Amino acid sequence: MQLSCIIIIVMKIINPLEVERKLKLLGCRQTKTRTEILKILNCPQPFSALEIKQRLSYCQIVVNKTTIYRELAFLLQKNIINEVVFKDGIKRYELKLEKHSHHLVCLSCHQIKRVVLENVLIKQEKQISQQLNFKIIDHSLEFYGLCDCCSKKHF
Amino acid sequence: MQLSCIIIIVMKIINPLEVERKLKLLGCRQTKTRTEILKILNCPQPFSALEIKQRLSYCQIVVNKTTIYRELAFLLQKNIINEVVFKDGIKRYELKLEKHSHHLVCLSCHQIKRVVLENVLIKQEKQISQQLNFKIIDHSLEFYGLCDCCSKKHF
């Protein structure tokens, strides 16, 4: 019999010092932009490049969009962040965790909640690889609906 | 005990006459562009607006890109097609089926195989709605990896 799955809501992500240590280990420089972008991404919700730019400007930090796109490409390549795409087709970024995560996207307020579902799709992935000879490397699973707050508002 | 899941590979989609009847029922006109776009979408693989434009031009049919985008928005609104987004952030379109479908995206040859997985995520969706008060309306589940052909090439 299958165990019921475990849902973990991702709340706070990571100790900033841990990321800094990892960057130093990889021989990367520690710049203001890099530190500030990582601070913003240390959050349970993924952000797009332009959302990051906007959030930086809230803190009086003006960074060119090109720099942000390049910094995100850099962090992606260093395996420090993930890229996720939802139905709107915009690329969003979040800190990489040990466990693969999924998302609950509210169709009303557009808030995104990051969750970890344990023991999910294991059987299906095995079946797909066995029956269709498709070697699965990764998957994306996102749920769309109404968050607690919005579903109460709608009725 | 949970039954093993059933995988259905979507091969041919639908009788074109069925779509035409549905369009007539909805009071829509039958135009050359509409017919041709639906012919292209009658395929196990979703296509982007510009891929459709390209495929039309292969058949000597020249249609403005604006028309294609508008036609897709029209068919979407009439519930005849689905919009799907993969990791590249490009919107792709496919004929709507009774059953929700998922996709196997080959990271090497970029072929997309449409599949129907029965009895998948039912338990997880129930748990998410009960434990997190998130009312799920829809989900997207896509697998990325190597198709049979490409995984053989890689070794």
Next chain:
DNA sequence: TTATCTGCAAAATATTTGCAAAGCA
């Protein structure tokens, strides 16, 4: 005949590239 559909030009939005200047170690 008339509501629907289409093409063209231009705009909006997200992302990328080249090059020269600035800055961290």
Next chain:
DNA sequence: TGCTTTGCAAATATTTTGCAGATAA
């Protein structure tokens, strides 16, 4: 000092909008 990072301008890609003219029923 030298390599990495940054800003600016311009290019590219996808998608959207306004308007005038064409077309299916």
